[in-house]
Amino acid sequence: MASSAPVVCPCCNKPIPSALINEHLDSQCSLFVQPSAAASSGPRSPRQSWLPKPGSPPPSKAPPKRKLTSASQSPSSSVPPLSPSASSASAPLKPPFSPPETHLHQQHDIEPYDSQEVDQEEPSPDEARPDRTPPASLPPKKKPRTSHAPLADLARPTDLGHFYGQPSLVGDDCLLSRLIQSGRMPSILLWGPPGCGKTTLARLIGRTVGNSFYREMSGATHSIADVRKIATEARNQSNLTGQRPILFMDEIHRFTKLQQDFFLKPVEEGNFTLIAATTENPSFRINSALLSRCRVFVLNKIDPEAMKAIIMRAVRLKEENAIGYLSILSDGDARSALNSLEMVVDSAIGYKQNRVVVTLDQVKQILQKTHMLYDKDGEEHYNLISAFHKSVRGSDEDAALYWLSRMIFAGEDVLYVARRMIRIASEDIGLGDSQALPLAVATYQSCxxxxxxxxDVMLAHCAAYLARAPKNVDVYKALKFVRETIDSEQGYPVPFHLRNAPTRLMEQMGYGNGYKYNPDYVGQDIDQYYLPEELHRRGWKCMPKPDTK
Incomplete structure (x- = not known):
């Protein structure tokens, strides 16, 4: 019968009755397998089953993509022959997720893992199954070596053992390490400053977990339409292979919170594992519903010791002082450190025994300015101004001048800093030194x-004065107490003796009756209250009594 004619499964390459092909795929290629006619002639490897039979004419053009055959087609006719170049034993087989080995200490021999290569190539049926390995006669194909990629990309580690700078995440007994080793990765969000290893960690997770479907996208260059297309491919791949694809979305904060809603359903249904990365505070820039579906892992700035290891892994330098200076100069940004190192090496003119000699003086001469992380609109902007404010409040003039210099030398608006010091003069110093406010205003006008x-010296003058001035927050606390009272109680009416009476009608209504003009009672006690009657009766106070000592 036509319904019993077998077809070849695109996953396991075994003959299956055409009427049962869908059930066979749903069972992950474990049910309804028929013995093939080729079994009598001897076992054949999965790769050999796709090679053309001896004596068959070579195809004239590249074979089309495989599709499920109809019932009238035979198993042999449903398998398109490969091209002669693909069938040659010397032709390399490119694995879908096996990067070549890197030579860490030779700049031009470093071969990075290129995610774009994985994005563009569709894995063959044998490559899509992790339990199938290519025959020994087909070695993995290596990428052509290139020196055009920056050193920061060439020196990316290919295993977690060389991923430095984040021991709290990838240590021996850390949660993320255990999840990677188990191969059951949930959707996660990587939050950290630039150059701390977010992209590298995502690639290492994709490589270590071993899923054949791994895609990289960026909120800076891709749209939601692009993400929707990749999500459809991921769902189809998951239904076909039973594996859970991985989607790495860099710069996810570039999408609006409304656009981020697209990720909710695929992540909730498990169509793919989302690995998102951001340099912004997720509490402000990431959809709260998406945050509840992802585990947030914080990556810190790389410390100088770990930065030394990263630089040494990329290239061997002659002088240790140059490595230490470059490690501090990068301010925890590995990408900046390696790019700076590449610029130093490219500009070096001294060679000894075919090795570039890099000295501390050369590094200082080429790299004049320290690379400091600072974003006028980002979290670091508020972190630094908060540290400055708290240093002045704590009367630490040294810390105040340090944080002030960090801001103004990184390009902060000096008028913004001066306005903040005007606020400090009243909020934290207040009645302790009433001259602080005029000085802060004068500093703003001077800027x-x-x-x-x-x-800069005027800002430093005002900051040091405010830090050394005596502090008094009575006015600030009293204002907060008054605001709480207004918010929690009704608006009481103004007493009649305090009201103004500009017209005769108002005088007849009692406006201003009983008011005692204070200058007429100098040296006398006046029985007159000024609060609303309800607050006066209960003795409401907001300011403490002045210290008369």
Missing amino acids: QIVGMPEC
Whole structure:
């Protein structure tokens, strides 16, 4: 019967009755397998089963993509022959997720893992199954070596053992390490500053977990339409192979919170494992519903010791002082450190025994300015101004001048800093030194007149004065107490003796009756209250009594 004619499964390459092909795929290629005619002639490897039979004419063009055959087709006719180049034993087989080995200490021999290669190639049926390995006669194909990629990309580690700088995440007994080793990765969000290893960690997770479907996208270059297309491919791949694809979405904060809603359903249904990365605070830039579906892992700035290991892994330098200086100069950004190192090496003119000699003086000469993480609109902007404010409040003039310099030398608006010091003069110093407020206002006006870089000393003068001035927060606390009272109680009416009476009608209504003009009672006790009657009766106070000592 036509319904019993077998077809070849695109996953396991075994003959299956055409009427049962869907059930066979749903069972992950374990049911309804028929003995093939080729079994009598001897076992054949999975790769050999796709090679053309001896004596068959070579195809004239590249074979089309495999599709399920109809019942009238035979198993042999449903398998398109490969091209002669693909069937040659010397032709390399490119695995879908096996990067070549890297030579860490030779810049031009480093061969990075390229995710774009995985994105563009569709794995064959044998490559899509992790339990099938290519025959020994078909070695993995290596990428052509290139020196055009930056050193920061060439020196990316290919295993977690060389991933430095984040021991709290990839240590021996850390949660993320255990999840990677188990191969059951949930959807996660990687939050950290630039150059801390978010992209590298995502690639290592994709390589270590071993899923054949791994895609990289970026919120800076891709749209939601692109993400929807990849999500459809991931769902189809998951239904076909039973594996859970991995989607790495870099710069996810570039999408609006409304656009981020697209990820909710695929992540909830498990169509793919989402690995998102952001440099912004997820509490402010990431959809709260998406946050509840992902585990957030925080990556810190790389410390100088780990930065030394990263630099040494990329290239061997002659002088240890140059490595230490470069490690501090990068401010925890590995990408910046390696790119700076590449610029130093490319500009070096001294060679000894075919080796580039890099000295500390050369590094200082080429790299004049420290690379500091600072974003006027990001979290670091508020972190630094908060540290400055708290240092002044704590009367630590040294810390106040340090944080002030960090801001103004990184390009912060000096008028913003001056406005903040006006606030500090009243909030934290207040009645402790009433001259602090005029000085802060004068500092703001001086910055407007002089500008940077000459106004830096004026800002430092005001910051040191505010830090050393005596602190008094009575006014600030009293204002907060009054606000709480207004918010929690009704608006009481103004007493009649305090009201103004500009017209005769108001005088007849009792406005201003009983008011005692204070200058007429100098040296006398006046029985007169000024609060609403309801607050006066209960003795409401917001300011403490002044210290008369």
